[in-house]
Amino acid sequence: MISFEHPSAFLLLTLIPLLFILRELKVFARISFPLVLADWKGKVFEWKKGIVHAASIIADILFFAGYICIVAAFAGPTVTRQEKVFTSRGTDVLFVIDISPSMAAYDIGTSSRLDAARQAISVLASSAPGTSFGIVSMASEAALVVPPTQDLSYLTERLVDIRIGELGDGTAIGTGLSVAVYHLAGSSAPKKCIILLTDGENNAGAVHPLTAAVLAAENDIPVYSLAIGTKGAVPLEYVNPVTGKVYSGYLESGFDDSQLREIASMTGGGCYTVENISALSDALAAVLRRESVTQTYQLRTKTESKASLVLMAAAVAIMLSWIIRRVYLKELV
Numbered sequence: 094m095i096s097f098e099h100p101s102a103f104l105l106l107t108l109i110p111l112l113f114i115l116r117e118l119k120v121f122a123r124i125s126f127p128l129v130l131a132d133w134k135g136k137v138f139e140w141k142k143g144i145v146h147a148a149s150i151i152a153d154i155l156f157f158a159g160y161i162c163i164v165a166a167f168a169g170p171t172v173t174r175q176e177k178v179f180t181s182r183g184t185d186v187l188f189v190i191d192i193s194p195s196m197a198a199y200d201i202g203t204s205s206r207l208d209a210a211r212q213a214i215s216v217l218a219s220s221a222p223g224t225s226f227g228i229v230s231m232a233s234e235a236a237l238v239v240p241p242t243q244d245l246s247y248l249t250e251r252l253v254d255i256r257i258g259e260l261g262d263g264t265a266i267g268t269g270l271s272v273a274v275y276h277l278a279g280s281s282a283p284k285k286c287i288i289l290l291t292d293g294e295n296n297a298g299a300v301h302p303l304t305a306a307v308l309a310a311e312n313d314i315p316v317y318s319l320a321i322g323t324k325g326a327v328p329l330e331y332v333n334p335v336t337g338k339v340y341s342g343y344l345e346s347g348f349d350d351s352q353l354r355e356i357a358s359m360t361g362g363g364c365y366t367v368e369n370i371s372a373l374s375d376a377l378a379a380v381l382r383r384e385s386v387t388q389t390y391q392l393r394t395k396t397e398s399k400a401s402l403v404l405m406a407a408a409v410a411i412m413l414s415w416i417i418r419r420v421y422l423k424e425l426v
Contacts, residue, residue: 094172095170095171095172095173096170096171096173097165097168097169098168098169099167099168099169100168101168102164102165102167102168103164103165103168106164148417148421148422149422152414152418152422153414155410155413155414155417156414158407159406159407159408159410159414160407160411162403162404162406162407162410165403166400166401166403166404169398169400170398170399170403171396171397171398171399172397172399173394173395173397174397175392175394176392176395177222177223177393178390178391178392178393179388179390180389180390180391181388181389181390182225182281182282182283183221183223183224183225183283183385183386183388184224184225184282184284184285184286184381184384184386185224185225185241185285185286186226186227186285186286186288186380186381187226187227187228187229187273187276187287188229188290189229189235189266189270189272189287189288189289189290190207190210190228190230190231190255190290191264191289191290191291191293192207192230192232192256192258192259192260193231193233193257193258193262193263193264193292193293194257194258194329194340195264195292195322195329195346196257196292196321197257197329197331197340198292198322198327198328198346199327199328199329199330200322200323200327200328200368201321201322201367201368201369201370202369204370206292206321206322207255209370209373210290210321210373211253214377217378218248218249219245221385222243223388223390224243224381224385225241225243225282226239226242226243226248227240227241227242227248228248228255229269229272229273230255230259230260231260231264231265231266231269231272232260232262232263232264232265233261233265233297233298234260234261234265234268234298235260235265235269235272235298236272237276238251238252238254238255239251241276241280241282256334257331257332258331258333258334259334259335263296263297263298264291264293264295264296265295265297265298266289266291266294266295266298266305266352266356267295267299267300267303267305268297268299269298269305270300270305270306270308270309270356271300271304273287273309273314274287274309277312277314278312284384284386285312286314286316286380286384287309287315287316287317287362288316288317288377288380289317289318289319289353290319291318291320291321291353292320292322292348293348294348294349303352303359306355306356306359307359309359309360310359310360310361314360315357315360315361315362315363316357316360317357317362317364317376317380318350318356318357318362318364318365319364319365319377320350320364320365320366320367321367321368321373322367322368323346323368324347325345325346325347326344326346327343327344328343328344329341329342330342350364350366363379363380365379
């Protein structure tokens with residue numbers, strides 16, 4: 094809601110009609126000089142009255158708009174909004190994202206598999222205040238990128254920074270799950286879960302996926318597996334961040350998701366097949382509904398001043414008015 098700290102400043106707007114009244118009374122009339130043109134048998138002078146008059150009106154409107162903005166800035170415009178401040182913890186959700194080269198395949202709409210995952214995660218996080226989200230990236234190795242946090246801007250920033258191939262070209266599902274379990278095991282959140290987004294079978298790492306599933310089950314951490322991608326030949330293109338080499342071609346897509354289903358079953362989670370962005374968003378939303386908890390919160394009123402923004406608009410309007418009069422109309426103002 095917009096409000097003003099000093100509304101009495103708007104009394105200064107009465108100076109605008111006062112100026113027009115004084116002009117009508119010839120107190121502030123513009124100075125003009127009559128000019129007589131003799132017939133010198135040259136090119137006929139053409140007075141572009143319509144265009145010049147329109148430009149003059151626009152300049153006046155911009156000037157008065159700038160003045161109004163200045164008065165509004167002196168009035169102290171503020172925007173007040175209420176936001177929730179949670180007084181109890183929500184669910185901790187840790188995404189384990191496959192960043193092996195196959196995730197660069199373009200078969201999820203017009204996006205690559207990784208880009209589709211980024212988009213769906215960002216939308217989910219923005220729609221779930223109070224829930225903490227984190228990221229573990231996984232390929233031949235695995236690393237914690239973001240610990241569970243409610244800082245949406247930081248999460249989104251780090252999510253965008255993830256690059257295909259920066260952790261090798263394998264798929265170490267067991268290692269990725271183990272890293273996630275390690276960082277969730279000590280959490281005091283009432284609920285914790287892991288969402289695994291991958292398009293391949295385990296082919297790297299020192300930890301077997303079922304061993305990692307046992308660790309998750311022992312710590313009461315359900316794992317939700319999302320098998321992303323379509324089957325068949327799909328286009329693929331990415332730049333290796335280590336060597337700078339561009340890889341482009343077609344990937345023969347298709348893998349056995351039986352192990353992903355077993356992991357989900359062992360941990361009390363679920364397994365979803367994702368072949369488009371809609372299915373991906375629906376799967377993530379379903380997981381969040383299942384793992385959500387009731388949280389207590391308080392409403393906090395936050396007030397933000399907009400005076401500097403209004404002053405900036407005033408400066409732009411007055412500057413445009415000056416440019417029209419000085420540059421186009423050639424007035425000495």
